[in-house]
Amino acid sequence: MIQHLINDIDEADFDVTRGGQFEIIGWLYQYYNTEPKEVAFKKRKYAETDIPAVTQLFTPDWIVKYMVENSLGRYWIDVLHARNDSRSEVEIAQAYHWQYYMPESQQNEQVSLKIIEAQKELTEVKLEDITLVDAAMGSGHVLVYAFDVFLQLYESEGYSKRDATENIIQYNLYGFDIDTRAFQLSYFALSMKAREYNRRFLTLELSPNVFDILEYTDLSVQDFEDLITTDQQSSDITRLLNAFHDGNSYGSLIHFTDPIDFLEIESIIDTKPGEHQLSFESIELEEKKHKLKEIITVSKLLCRKYTVGVMNPPYMGSGKMNDVLSKYVKRHFTAGKADLFAAFMERLRMFVSANGYYAMITQHAWMFLSSFEKLRQSLTQDTLINMAHLGTRAFEEIGGEVVQSTAFVLKNQNLTEYVGTYERLIDFNSQDRKETAYLAAVRDQTVDYLYRTNQANFKKIPGSPIAYWANKNILSEFQIGTNITDVAFVGLGMRTGDNKRFLRLWHEINCELFDPNSKSADITFKAVKWVPYNKGGNFRKWYGNKEYVVNWKNDGQEIKANTKRVYPQLGNNLGWKITNEPYYFKEGLTWTFISSSKFGVRFSPQGSIFDVAGSSLFTTNHKDLLYLEALLNSKAAYYILQLQNPTLNFQVINIKNIPVKYYNESKIVSIVEKLNRLSSLDWDDFENSWDFKVHPLLSHIADDNLSIWYYSVVLTNRGAKNVPIFRLLGVK
Structure with a gap:
């Protein structure tokens, strides 16, 4: 060294x-x-x-x-x-x-x-x-x-x-x-x-x-009972000893909400034994009085x-x-x-x-x-x-x-x-x-x-x-504007409790048990086990990141049963884990909860359940939803989010608090519809989409020039490698 x-x-x-x-x-x-x-x-x-x-x-x-x-x-x-x-x-x-x-x-x-x-x-x-x-x-x-x-x-x-x-x-x-x-x-x-x-x-x-x-685990108020003359002395010593019993955990967080009469306690420890009183017990008491004095010294400074x-x-x-x-x-x-x-x-x-x-x-x-x-x-x-x-x-x-x-x-x-x-x-x-x-x-x-x-x-x-x-303009909008929470519902999604068991990438499952277009939780799930699941993903705006599916067979029977088993204290009230269930399968906006730099929301059509990492927003009016999509994908919204929380997490409360100002609604909604359509086409151009048909570079080649080798090798090369080839070809 x-x-x-x-x-x-x-x-x-x-x-x-x-x-x-x-x-x-x-x-x-x-x-x-x-x-x-x-x-x-x-x-x-x-x-x-x-x-x-x-x-x-x-x-x-x-x-x-x-x-x-x-x-x-x-x-x-x-x-x-x-x-x-x-x-x-x-x-x-x-x-x-x-x-x-x-x-x-x-x-x-x-x-x-x-x-x-x-x-x-x-x-x-x-x-x-x-x-x-x-x-x-x-x-x-x-x-x-x-x-x-x-x-x-x-x-x-x-x-x-x-x-x-x-x-x-x-x-x-x-x-x-x-x-x-x-x-x-x-x-x-x-x-x-x-x-x-x-x-x-x-x-x-x-x-x-x-x-x-320090902590003093070997002291108790009974050690000083022969010296204590008042209830207040007993109470104060008890409070001191309780605090310093775990002194190495609390440190200087130790404080006392009610005052302690240190002079009264010091009068106890300052008493000296007479010579005729010397014994092993009196020596031990002196050692304990010395420790109490150490506690008093530190406590007075605290x-x-x-x-x-x-x-x-x-x-x-x-x-x-x-x-x-x-x-x-x-x-x-x-x-x-x-x-x-x-x-x-x-x-x-x-x-x-x-x-x-x-x-x-x-x-x-x-x-x-x-x-x-x-x-x-x-x-x-x-x-x-x-x-x-x-x-x-x-x-x-x-x-x-x-x-x-x-x-x-x-x-x-x-x-x-x-x-x-x-x-x-x-x-x-x-x-x-x-x-x-x-x-x-x-x-x-x-x-x-x-x-x-x-x-x-x-x-x-x-x-x-x-x-x-x-800046002053933003502060003014916070004071006079309408917040998103006034026009939309924003909430966390589901916590499955066991993602390894209940979640899959869509190409890992038997597609015969998958319905990408479920409109409601009320449909019969006898033939359907897997439904789309919004779970955040990489930064992307307007549409996409539709890769995961969740086991929601028989209205989520397995997930709910597992939740009740792991959290019996919830009883039948599973809202803490199966959060905001009335909004499952509704169209909305979703985003990625954690991001190192950017923020973007994506339109989610009817048919999906959403996760905590893919928290979502819902409105009763489709045009309002698209208008809010434009707002949340703007630089202004990102600036406001950074004001509220410039950490790695985009929390629900931060989205709720964004002020909304309406203008040119029809024009903005029309533009967003086009952006969603283009982003959807872009997502479906690649085989990690379950709606993928053909790679865009090959989309203008006549079908009779596409060999079966193309369908068996090219189309199955990436995300679709586990998808039955005949399903991709439209063969039932």
């Missing part, structure tokens, strides 16, 4: 005079967790011991600086302005060399007055009063950079580096984690940072305020308010949480229960005091998905100051299009009309390019990827997505 450290890492990276050495600690620790992470990722649910490995992700240096400078730095600028410092925020930031600080936009008079009024409370703030917490500190990257910023602030106030160091460690920085090794690295990094500026630090008996949140919160929270979908963590998150963080990072968004907000700031980097799903709508509503009660919307590849070690990130700063103050600043960095395809683009936006705020918008606009769009790039 030492050889690799010497040979594989640039010597300059170890140069403490130019920074970067702390990043090595973080990267080494992340790769230390690589093997445990790979093992854990294969599990259906993560065990408590898996959580540190699967949630460890080292934050890039520039994003840490962005978060700290725009939260802690911004708060200090507020303090200076409260003291009547005449410099602009840009001038102050430049004086401290905060190159990642993004100045706020111009505000209206009402908002400006509220900001000034709030700043009046900061006139007496001292540096020792400003606290910063990282609720999932990892190896301490955020805390170490915050140390540097605090050091700048203290020096500007006339402190020596030695005195400043003591104050920073003692009063300003706090951190929590469930990973013991990460805690040790944070403790080490902060201690070495302090030692760098105060050579006597290691002899001062000062410890960084960073804590490993209940505290901090000026600034900064963190890169752990990511874990609700489906991967173990039962203990899942129940706790659902009970205490209902708005963020869909993912662990969202629960921490709620928790960090609880940590921060009025007029304080909190900054995070998270997955960007919370900005758009309906499962995070309540979270958005709670967060927008505060003020979204700035956002660096990163998109994919914000982390060098994570490739692909799945993980999309955003970094942002909020202020714990309700300024409804506040105009925030948003840097749209999603089109820059590497970590370094995103950083370069962000710095360019700081220097030149006229770049075309920097947006300024009133956060009140988000509520104008159904679901309140953080669609900061929406």
